Amino acid sequence: MEFNLNSTVAAQATTTYSELFALAGQNPKLSLLEKAWWSHYAYWDNDILATGIITFLAHEILYFSRCIPWIIADALPGVFHRYKIQDNKAPPSVKDQWSCVKYILAIHFIVELPMIVLFHPMMEFFGLKYAIPFPDLKTIAIQIAIFFFVEDTYHYWLHRAFHWGPLYRAVHRVHHQYAAPFGLTAEYASPWETMLLGLGTIGPPLVLGYFTGEVHLMTVLAWVALRQFQAIDAHSGYDFPWSLRRIFPLWGGSDWHDDHHRYFRGNYSSSFKHWDGKFEFLSFEKFEVR
Template sequence: MSSNVFGNTTLSIDNFVDTSFTGTFANLKDVAGLNPLERLWAAYYGYIGNDLFATGLLFFSIHEIMYFGRCLPWFIIDRIPYFNRWKIQDTKIPSNKEQWECAKSVLISHFLVEAFPIWLFHPLCTRMGISYSVPFPSWSNVAMQIAVFFVMEDAWHYWFHRGLHHGVFYKYIHKQHHRYAAPFGFAAEYAHPIEVALLGIGTVGSPLLWLHFTGDLHLFTICLWISLRLFQAVDAHSGYEFPWSLHHVLPIWAGADHHDEHHHHFIGNYASSFRWWDYVLDTEAGVTAKSTRESKMKKAAGNIKKNN
């Protein structure tokens, strides 16, 4: 078996007597400095023996498990009346038929649209110098980079999402995503293939742009980033506002209440993760935001009249 998971070191999986997954994992216990997660990563790549296939399978599996795994709890919550008190649009509970049709459409999109670039990601890793060897970078480095990716992706998402609400872009592309005025988990990636690709560039492109300027990026960091981004996207479409929702602790965080207003009013609140773009550029959605804008306009008109 051949793998570059150990980078430029002299260690090779081929030297192990037992090259099964469990055998490889057990043999790696003697490698100094590797924690259990790093051993698991190295054993996986070593056992597969083909780095291109291993990365493709890893990314596709993470995408499906994180997306549908996070959607499932919201689907269950939608079926339990007790939670309706926290439903933002409490009169619009998605039916089983709507949930199934949406999930089926998303699944088809995953296999026919997203699978191809996912399975070709490893050659890009090799070409651009993304490391996938062990050991991993420090947790502080991983956390810092993911925080930067959230900020970068949020900027990309705001401007391109806002652009998709104009004229033909909305009519022929973005309108599909707005089929559900009261969003639910499965609807997070229910979108036209062009929209999936366009907004997906922000998710994948942010780490690559970081790599271009810093030369420092590990595939493990990208895996965590993709997982957290999927988690955030599904939660933003959940349709529920809880007392313990993250934006109560981190006021700049967008959350479900922010994005639900976007689906409800079909305009405003274009950002994905944070509230600052919509606040600064006066594109907040909802009745409160509209009232605030009208007050500002009246005040500005009064000042002009007074000065004249």
């Protein structure tokens, strides 16, 4: 049989995921991940549901698992305090972290889950691929690099606008509840901010896919995972000797974004420093409020 996501032969002939995985194993050219991918879509036999499940679970698992190291660091101040950026501030309490988790889960289920359910129809409309095989690593790396720079530009100007008084009070104030951020606060934001910033994450793959027809869902998932990791690390409150910003000077890093939360202005970019350096002469200070 031809191994594509539009075939229902396997779903009709088998009933369990393990049987589907074994069936996919008949194609020696498929990697383990590609076999699992094909089996997932064949098992659910509903592309919208299958895409929604894999996207939402990946988002939740990757987000909270990446927060674990920072939760551990906050729980062991005797070991990690020397790397704390705002070392005059106490680590977040268990109450703070649990309150943050509850709010983020509410945002994820109420705001992000409906967007994820709608992603498959948007993906098909814009011409993104989701059938196997996956694109090669070089293609994935180049596209993700493009996404990082485009999203960073979008994030810089939108974030700067969020610090205009009315927008700050109506939208962005929630995210600045914590002047000394910690990992979990990366997605602690109002529903409007979540949707608008989320557009900067999913928009670049959709636009590139529309014009080239060469963007795969696996690339999008890898991009979203890296963007999550970047946001969580930027809010971690820790700066280590091996942090990426020490290797790649253009990278903002946690010390860069931590200053934004501490002083409530400047350092508006998500990943890189070039926009903030180029437009440093612009000042919205008279509109910026806590």
